[in-house]
Amino acid sequence: MRPRRRGGPSDSRSQTVPARSRVTVRRGAPAPRLATLAAALRQSRDALGTLESELDALLSALRNPSAGVDPAAAERLRNAARAAGLAFDGLNR
Numbered sequence: 276m277r278p279r280r281r282g283g284p285s286d287s288r289s290q291t292v293p294a295r296s297r298v299t300v301r302r303g304a305p306a307p308r309l310a311t312l313a314a315a316l317r318q319s320r321d322a323l324g325t326l327e328s329e330l331d332a333l334l335s336a337l338r339n340p341s342a343g344v345d346p347a348a349a350e351r352l353r354n355a356a357r358a359a360g361l362a363f364d365g366l367n368r
Contacts, residue, residue: 312366319362326355 329352336344 315362315365319359319366322355322359322362326352326359329355 329348333344333348333352336342336348
């Protein structure tokens, strides 16, 4: 049995990686579907934020009986829920 050679690394390990195989290869513009999906996600996030703020305002008014509830709160909540539903429908396209 021959003893293993000790020494520096072999030539194949010391070669540099070609520039084309590096991770830094630039890519083209994102696909249109991806841009549409990103816009739909932003829209749904904004709609959910609006819905959450309307619900928070309504809950704080209900917790304080002396403050009274704004008559337009129900319509704002309805509109916010409708906008959130439309935003989620946009994600399915």
